[in-house]
Amino acid sequence: MDPVAAKYIGAGIACIGMGGAGAGVGIIFGNYLAAALRNPSAAQGQFGNLIFGFAVTEALGIFSLLIALLLLFAL
Amino acid sequence: MADPIHQFEIHNIVTLGQIGGHEIAFTNSALFMAITVVGIWALLMGGSAARALVPGRLQSIAELSYEFVANTIESTAGKAGMKFFPLVFTLFMFILVANIIGLIPYTFTVTSHIIITAALALLVFVTVLVYGFYKNGLGFFRLFVPKGIPIYILPLIVFIEVLSFLSRPISHSVRLFANMLAGHITLKVFASFITLLGGLGIAGVAGATLPLAMVVALTALELLVAFLQAYVFAILTCIYLNDAIHPGH
Numbered sequence: 001m002d003p004v005a006a007k008y009i010g011a012g013i014a015c016i017g018m019g020g021a022g023a024g025v026g027i028i029f030g031n032y033l034a035a036a037l038r039n040p041s042a043a044q045g046q047f048g049n050l051i052f053g054f055a056v057t058e059a060l061g062i063f064s065l066l067i068a069l070l071l072l073f074a075l
Numbered sequence: 076m077a078d079p080i081h082q083f084e085i086h087n088i089v090t091l092g093q094i095g096g097h098e099i100a101f102t103n104s105a106l107f108m109a110i111t112v113v114g115i116w117a118l119l120m121g122g123s124a125a126r127a128l129v130p131g132r133l134q135s136i137a138e139l140s141y142e143f144v145a146n147t148i149e150s151t152a153g154k155a156g157m158k159f160f161p162l163v164f165t166l167f168m169f170i171l172v173a174n175i176i177g178l179i180p181y182t183f184t185v186t187s188h189i190i191i192t193a194a195l196a197l198l199v200f201v202t203v204l205v206y207g208f209y210k211n212g213l214g215f216f217r218l219f220v221p222k223g224i225p226i227y228i229l230p231l232i233v234f235i236e237v238l239s240f241l242s243r244p245i246s247h248s249v250r251l252f253a254n255m256l257a258g259h260i261t262l263k264v265f266a267s268f269i270t271l272l273g274g275l276g277i278a279g280v281a282g283a284t285l286p287l288a289m290v291v292a293l294t295a296l297e298l299l300v301a302f303l304q305a306y307v308f309a310i311l312t313c314i315y316l317n318d319a320i321h322p323g324h
Contacts, residue, residue, distance in 0.1 A: 048150055048310055055307040059246040062253040069256065073080055 011071040014064050021061020028053045079263040083187055083256070104191070107183045111173045118172075140168065147310055152317040159316050162202065166195060167309040174255065174301030178294065186304075187255040189248060196248035199312050207319035218322040247311055254304050258297045265290050 032050045036043035087100035122137025130138055144164045148156045170186055177184025185191055207215040219236040220229070265286050272283035 045150075048147065051303075051307055051310055052314060055250065055311060056246075059250050062250050063246075065257055066249055066253050069253070 007071050007075070011068040014068040014071065017064030017067075018061040021058055021064070024057040024060070025054055028057060079260045079267070082259060082263060083184070085188075103183045104185055104188065107173070107176060107185050108191075111169060111176060111185060114172050114176070115168045140164075144309060147306075148313050151310060151313040152320060155320045156313060156316055159202075159313075162199075163309050163312050163316075166199070166312060167305055170195070170251065170308050171302060171305035174305060175298070177255065177259070178297055178301060184255050184259060186251055187259060189252045192248040192252040193244070195251075195308070196244040199247065199315060200244040203315045203319045206316070207322060210319065211322050215319070215322050218318055222323070243315060247308070247315075251304050251308055254300055258293075258300055262290060262293055262297065265293060 028050065032043075032046070035046075085102050085104050087098070087102055088106060089101040091099045091101065093099065118133065119137050122133045122135075125131060125134055127134060141164070144167050145157070145160060148160060148163055152159070173185040176182055177187065207218070211217075219233050219240065221232060221236070224232050268286040269283045269290070272279040272286065275282075
């Protein structure tokens, strides 16, 4: 296979990993919203935890995006 | 299509000379870092100049940002974390203002370069290490040994804890850098759709309104991301500092 074509295909495959991060971030915000509607007074105190969970989950998706960007522009 | 990476190019404005074969120059990156710092300085000095009992707009922004960061530190690292307020506030304001300045067309986004974010993340990492060992001595290693774990899986847990600790500066820096890079590339790609469609005649111009609306929506999203990533960077800094202040799980 042409190495350039293989590079682009690899970048596309690497982006699939971001789907998992998307599902994870959706679960986090969905559960936060569900819990916040049940007990609105406790929601404000958990905002830091929400952002922390979001950041840690998002990092994994960002790693796969980074691989795609490296394949496209750096390697 | 215009190269979407072109906006991240660093070029010299004033070349100062060479040290050990490396060029030392005042680049556009340095220029926008200076603009960021001057912007923050003007905001905070202007905000605290009047010291009115009922704050005006500028003073409100300065007070809000102070209270916001102070609350974040207290809720994640406790009262003992407040001695790190200058560090966290500086990081938060620098990243926030650099991100927002980067959203203005034809400017340079300082935080879209891994070298900048890696330097900031390593600063936090080294601060946590140095303060953790200074305050707790060798007791800082308790961070890697959670309580109440059965002895036969403890080696595995310690290995995972050490690995996750060491990967912190990587995820800390790459998150900010990749968010800014990906956001600006997306904006540029959608903006180039407008010019491509606009070149197709009257039907193309009608179709070009779709990506134009998308660019406006994306810019709004990027404004949210600019704030959110600065906040995420600050809150992760607080959480890591909390590990140095209270190492036991």
